[in-house]
Amino acid sequence: MPFTHAGVVAAAPAEHHAVLMTLAQGGISRADLRAAARLRTAPQLEAPVGRVLSLGQRLSRRLLARLSPKDLQVLERWLDKMPRQVRQALEQESTGRD
Incomplete structure (x- = not known):
């Protein structure tokens, strides 16, 4: 070694x-x-990780298409509250950068 x-x-x-x-x-x-x-x-964060993964698996274009315009605005405001570090990590993941 x-x-x-x-x-x-x-x-x-x-x-x-x-x-x-x-x-x-x-x-x-x-x-x-x-x-x-x-x-x-690293400290184990199983409960939040499980909730996030569960949410991610249930979201779909079909589900979003069923939301009313008002609900979509609420969702957009909720996403705007996402912590900066999480947003950056998601952006890096979606562009394939590491």
């Missing part, structure tokens, strides 16, 4: 070392290993 990879593994909490070492030995890049370590040590 390269020394730089070992540093990433060592910096992570001990309970994640085994998984990160397996990834490192499998040839993962240092950047990808760092991302994996961040994901494993």
Whole structure:
């Protein structure tokens, strides 16, 4: 395992070392290993993530077409309240940039 990879593994909490070492030995890049370590040590936000994914799966053009003009305006105002970081992440995702 390269020394730089070992540093990433060592910096992570001990309970994640085994998984990160397996990834490192499998040839993962240092950047990808760092991302994996961040994901494993990030606070878990399962409830909000589940709600957002559920909402995203239920939205469709057909559903939006059934909304009244007033409801569409309310939806637009609601979207305008989206946090800047979320808006930027969505814009990057839709343009394929990372």
